[in-house]
Amino acid sequence: MNLKDAAAAAGERAGVIWTLDASSDLNANLVRFGTGQGVGEHVNDEVEVIVVGVSGSGIVTVDREEHALSTGMLVFIPKGARRSIVSTSEDFAYLTVHHQRRPLHIGL
Numbered sequence: 001m002n003l004k005d006a007a008a009a010a011g012e013r014a015g016v017i018w019t020l021d022a023s024s025d026l027n028a029n030l031v032r033f034g035t036g037q038g039v040g041e042h043v044n045d046e047v048e049v050i051v052v053g054v055s056g057s058g059i060v061t062v063d064r065e066e067h068a069l070s071t072g073m074l075v076f077i078p079k080g081a082r083r084s085i086v087s088t089s090e091d092f093a094y095l096t097v098h099h100q101r102r103p104l105h106i107g108l
Contacts, residue, residue, distance in 0.1 A: 003054045004071075007032050007093030017093075027100050030054065032093040038086035047098040049077040051085070056092035060085050069094060 001018075010017040010032050020028035031039075038058065051060055057070040060077070061084045067075045069085075077083050085094070 003030055003093070003095060006030055007055050007091070010093075023100070025100055026097060028095060028097045030093060030095050032091075033058070033085075033087040034092070035087055035090050039084060041082060041084040043080060043082050044077075045080050048079045049083075049096055049098045051075045051077065052095045052097070054093040054095055056087065056089035058085055058087045058089070058092040058094070 003018075006018050007030060012034060014033050014037055015031065016029045017032050018030035020026065041061070051069060051074065053069040053071050053073045055071055057068065060067045060069050060075045061082075062075070062077050063081050063083075069075055
């Protein structure tokens with residue numbers, strides 16, 4: 001699957017635009033936001049998360065430390081960390097990967 005093409009095809013749609021359905025162990029979500037949009041600060045005590053930039057740019061904040069995320073960059077978020085994500089470009093998309101848990105619902 002070409003993640004960059006999938007993100008571009010989503011147009012202005014925000015939130016989860018693709019989810020991996022083929023695994024019972026892993027959860028992967030392609031998420032897209034426009035400028036200023038994102039996921040508000042929260043704590044996830046269930047799983048560790050890997051976030052990989054697919055297009056555009058954004059900021060991933062983990063326990064008050066900001067990490068720039070752009071195409072090809074990776075940020076690791078430990079279980080129990082306070083985190084948020086905000087887009088700094090109109091075409092920000094990223095992939096999240098973690099152990100299976102309840103479905104992720106991000107949207108506006």
